[in-house]
Amino acid sequence: MTLRVLVPTAQFAQAIRGPEIEAIVWHINDSPEDALAADVLVTERPREFENRARVGSIPGLRHVHLLSIGSDWILGHMPAAVTLSNSRGAVEDATAEHGMALILAALRELPTAAVQQRRHDWAPLWTSSLHGSVVLVLGYGGVGKELFSRLEPFRPAALIPVASGARVLDDGRQIHGTVELPELLPQADVVVVTLPHNDSTAHLVDANFLARMKDGALLVNIGRGPVVDTDALLAELSSGRLRAALDVTDPEPLPADHPLWDAPGCLITPHMAGNTAEFVRLATEITVEQLGRISRGEAPLHLVE
The missing domain is CATH 3.40.50.720 (NAD(P)-binding Rossmann-like Domain)
Known part of the structure; x- marks a missing residue:
């Protein structure tokens, strides 16, 4: 047949x-x-x-x-x-690779450098770096694991994997549970979201979550847009307290007149991590x-x- x-x-x-x-x-x-x-x-x-x-x-x-x-x-x-x-x-490798690109571009101020290039403005920038940063990876599935392995050679100060439930892997690695986020978030310079969207993850990254992140920290989302409360994120970006690098948004596609496009400290790519x-x-x-x-x-x- x-x-x-x-x-x-x-x-x-x-x-x-x-x-x-x-x-x-x-x-x-x-x-x-x-x-x-x-x-x-x-x-x-x-x-x-x-x-x-x-x-x-x-x-x-x-x-x-x-x-x-x-x-x-x-x-x-x-x-x-x-x-x-x-x-x-x-798709896991491609998504993790794009996550690395977003992290490095945001930390090393490549969007600002691109603007300076268009203006022919030679003004060297001092930036933060992945080397020496504390990175929290929220989601330890296929994409989270691939991202984790790519982060290690950059010599961050610490890598903190977080999943729905705490566990210890066969190699001795400690996976933290989401119930520990209130204590873990203030330590992180970079928080990377790799979670799928479901009832348990919808708006997990809400105003309380963002408020616990340290001043100047970077939020990266390569999971799903609705995991992050967009209004809450906009408030933090508008104040200049946090930065973001997003491959996924809520809503999506992001309307042309949405304020997230012009939010300070926000780098956006159009859901292209796996492309x-x-x-x-x-x-x-x-x-x-x-x-x-x-x-x-x-x-x-x-x-x-």
């Missing part, structure tokens, strides 16, 4: 096409027509909120495979009995493997409950 698969690009269609797979190019955000009947949808997260519901109107759908780790956007739109998988293993050629290569490999398993009647990898 031929497996009918909706894919977002012709590149994916070429990669997965085979004797038992019919690839149909259909992009959940950009294709104006309704989706044709299909067994599997391979999709990225739609940019426009209203397009998320299109998942529920695909005739014959049996499985959705996400070109990402995060699945919060789709859970409320999944038809009954349709299974869901993600691209775990393809690399290497991610596409790895995600394509995972997708091909997934479709092969489904066509053979085997359980898909990386199922999301």
Whole structure:
């Protein structure tokens, strides 16, 4: 039996096409027509909120495979009995790498240097650094672990991993629980959020959380926008007490007239942490493997409950 698969690009269609797979190019955000009947949808997260519901109107759908780790956007739109998988293993490195870029760019004042370059203004800057800083990583899943390993060679004064529950790893590393945040936050020069969005993490980074961060500290978010209370963050940025580097925001996409764009000390990238050629290569490999398993009647990898 031929497996009918909706894919977002012709590149994916070429990669997965085979004797038992019919690839149909259909992009959940950009294709104006309704989706044709299909067994599997391979999709990225739609940019426009209203397009998320299109998942529920695909005739014959049996499985959705996400070109990402995060699945919060789709859970409320999944038809009954349709299974869901993600691209775990393809995006963690790219996201951690982008997190490092945001941290270093913000600490070393690269946005300010870029403005000076456009003005032809040779004015050397004195900056903070990752070397000698205390860095708290909030979230110790796939992305958090990859970020942690990249931070270590920069010789921070301390690295503090925090997860939902405290535990000690086999190598003796202490993972702190979120209940310890009130005591840990005042120590950190940099706080990096790598958490997914769910009921337990929504607005975890709220006014009380931010108030406990030390003056001049940097908040980096490479997890999900709704983990951070945007209004509370805006208040701290507007006062000049904290800085931020954000790849994700709430709302998202960030409206052109939103005050976060112009908030002092805030560096913003448009949810692009996973957007690399290497991610596409790895995600394509995972997708091909997934479709092969489904066509053979085997359980898909990386199922999301």
